[in-house]
Amino acid sequence: MKEEYDKRLAEKDQLNMVVIGHVDAGKSTLMGHLLYQLGEINQRIMHKYEQESKKLGKGSFAFAWVLDETEEERARGVTMDIAQSRFETPKKVITLLDAPGHKDFIPNMITGTAQADVAILVVNATKGEFETGFELGGQTREHAILARSLGVTQLIVAVNKMDTIDWLETRYNDITKKLGQFLKQVGYKENDISFIPCSGLSGVNLTGRIPEPKLESWYKGSTLEEQIDKFKVVTRSIDKPFRLCVGDIFKGMGSGFSVTGRIVTGSVQPGDRLLVLPSGDSVAVKGLAINDVSYPCAFAGDHVTVTITGMDMNNIHVGSMLCDPTSPLKSATRIKAKIVLFNVEIPITKGFMVVFHYQSITEPAVIKRLNSQLNKSTGEVIKNKPKCLVKNMSAVVELEFDRPICLELYKDYKDLGRFMLRYSGHTIAAGLVEEVLKSKSKTDEGVSSSG
Numbered sequence: 160m161k162e163e164y165d166k167r168l169a170e171k172d173q174l175n176m177v178v179i180g181h182v183d184a185g186k187s188t189l190m191g192h193l194l195y196q197l198g199e200i201n202q203r204i205m206h207k208y209e210q211e212s213k214k215l216g217k218g219s220f221a222f223a224w225v226l227d228e229t230e231e232e233r234a235r236g237v238t239m240d241i242a243q244s245r246f247e248t249p250k251k252v253i254t255l256l257d258a259p260g261h262k263d264f265i266p267n268m269i270t271g272t273a274q275a276d277v278a279i280l281v282v283n284a285t286k287g288e289f290e291t292g293f294e295l296g297g298q299t300r301e302h303a304i305l306a307r308s309l310g311v312t313q314l315i316v317a318v319n320k321m322d323t324i325d326w327l328e329t330r331y332n333d334i335t336k337k338l339g340q341f342l343k344q345v346g347y348k349e350n351d352i353s354f355i356p357c358s359g360l361s362g363v364n365l366t367g368r369i370p371e372p373k374l375e376s377w378y379k380g381s382t383l384e385e386q387i388d389k390f391k392v393v394t395r396s397i398d399k400p401f402r403l404c405v406g407d408i409f410k411g412m413g414s415g416f417s418v419t420g421r422i423v424t425g426s427v428q429p430g431d432r433l434l435v436l437p438s439g440d441s442v443a444v445k446g447l448a449i450n451d452v453s454y455p456c457a458f459a460g461d462h463v464t465v466t467i468t469g470m471d472m473n474n475i476h477v478g479s480m481l482c483d484p485t486s487p488l489k490s491a492t493r494i495k496a497k498i499v500l501f502n503v504e505i506p507i508t509k510g511f512m513v514v515f516h517y518q519s520i521t522e523p524a525v526i527k528r529l530n531s532q533l534n535k536s537t538g539e540v541i542k543n544k545p546k547c548l549v550k551n552m553s554a555v556v557e558l559e560f561d562r563p564i565c566l567e568l569y570k571d572y573k574d575l576g577r578f579m580l581r582y583s584g585h586t587i588a589a590g591l592v593e594e595v596l597k598s599k600s601k602t603d604e605g606v607s608s609s610g
């Protein structure tokens with residue numbers, strides 16, 4: 160296994176990259192056009208998309224169709240689910256996750272971002288549009304904060320639709336200044352943020368193939384492709400026990416069935432036995448594939464398809480975990496967690512009902528206890544047992560679920576110890592799991608006490 164991993168390290172760096180930003184910022188068009196310029200989509204298919212989108216009166220969406228695959232997405236012109244594709248730059252192999260921008264689909268955006276190492280934040284430079292996305296309750300801020308809270312540290316900001324403002328340097332500088340200040344405030348390091356002026360529609364400054372004298376007169380920096388190539392390598396926890404969060408399940412050919420997802424920690428090879436949680440089934444790994452190519456083993460960071468046998472396909476769900484049977488994940492119905500509240504309108508009190516978003520899982524939860532309020536920068540306790548929490552506060556709370564959830568503590572597994580809380584369609588907090596307080600549901604307790 161070690162040899163295989165060393166072989167892999169000698170190849171190009173693998174990165175999972177999510178594309179985020181306000182609805183209609185041009186995310187799908189930008190990435191579709193980049194894939195086209197990089198030769199990932201053949202001319203015949205692109206021509207077909209152009210013809211078909213024109214017929215529907217949506218000619219400007221042709222490049223977005225590369226990623227927006229379902230009929231409903233194409234008809235509505237919005238991304239709803241996470242589209243996944245792959246491309247290469249000189250030094251990197253990128254698995255691309257195109258997240259929806261619309262606020263109704265934030266849960267899908269959280270699922271996609273939880274699987275990402277790095278992100279591209281797309282903003283619309285058009286007059287009035289940048290302001291809508293950034294200042295007037297748009298998703299630019301929420302997405303940037305969510306990505307940071309979910310562990311993304313490196314970010315490229317694509318200042319898109321520069322064609323609509325005649326490639327004006329002053330407008331670009333104004334946008335990058337405002338965003339730069341904000342991104343630093345929410346925890347991104349200056350060296351890990353970069354800005355690229357571009358146009359997804361005309362394809363300018365994606366790979367440098369399309370000249371634009373108006374841009375070249377003042378911009379001497381990188382193209383989008385060059386900047387993606389400069390992302391720093393991310394270290395993977397391959398020595399930890401195996402964990403994979405199931406993102407999709409399908410019946411392939413032959414015996415068993417397949418699940419796809421990102422390996423969060425550890426490694427796996429055909430012949431391994433794995434434990435499926437929460438069902439508790441023991442399964443055997445029959446085969447592994449990455450981008451439809453079969454592999455002798457796969458490691459943390461890989462987006463992999465695992466073919467398994469030994470259980471009923473109906474007992475595994477999106478959000479189930481595959482793990483090393485000798486070291487399973489923790490099961491919890493009550494946890495202690497550190498949370499940071501976002502810009503919430505209402506005060507949070509004991510008994511507050513929230514939706515708990517963790518990897519691909521969403522579960523109802525109740526805030527059972529407000530243990531303490533913390534100083535945001537030092538982490539010191541400012542107040543014990545506060546009566547309520549209001550916007551931007553940091554606190555330790557206890558959360559309870561009806562059903563056991565399989566998770567990990569942040570101190571043991573950074574990627575598996577993070578979660579988000581939502582309420583009434585808004586993301587209200589990001590949190591870190593500190594302790595598992597109870598691991599049995601009320602019904603389990605009922606069964607054990609009566610039995």
Ligand SMILES: Nc1nc2c(ncn2[C@@H]2O[C@H](COP(=O)(O)OP(=O)(O)OP(=O)(O)O)[C@@H](O)[C@H]2O)c(=O)[nH]1
Nearest residue numbers: 183184185186187188219237238260320358359360
């Ligand atoms: N002028 C101009 N229009 C663009 C550019 N990029 C995208 N558009 C247009 O903006 C509209 C929205 O583009 P999409 O790529 O679907 O936007 P999106 O951000 O992926 O949208 P959601 O996924 O629904 O959030 C389409 O009409 C595009 O043609 C650009 O660089 N310049």
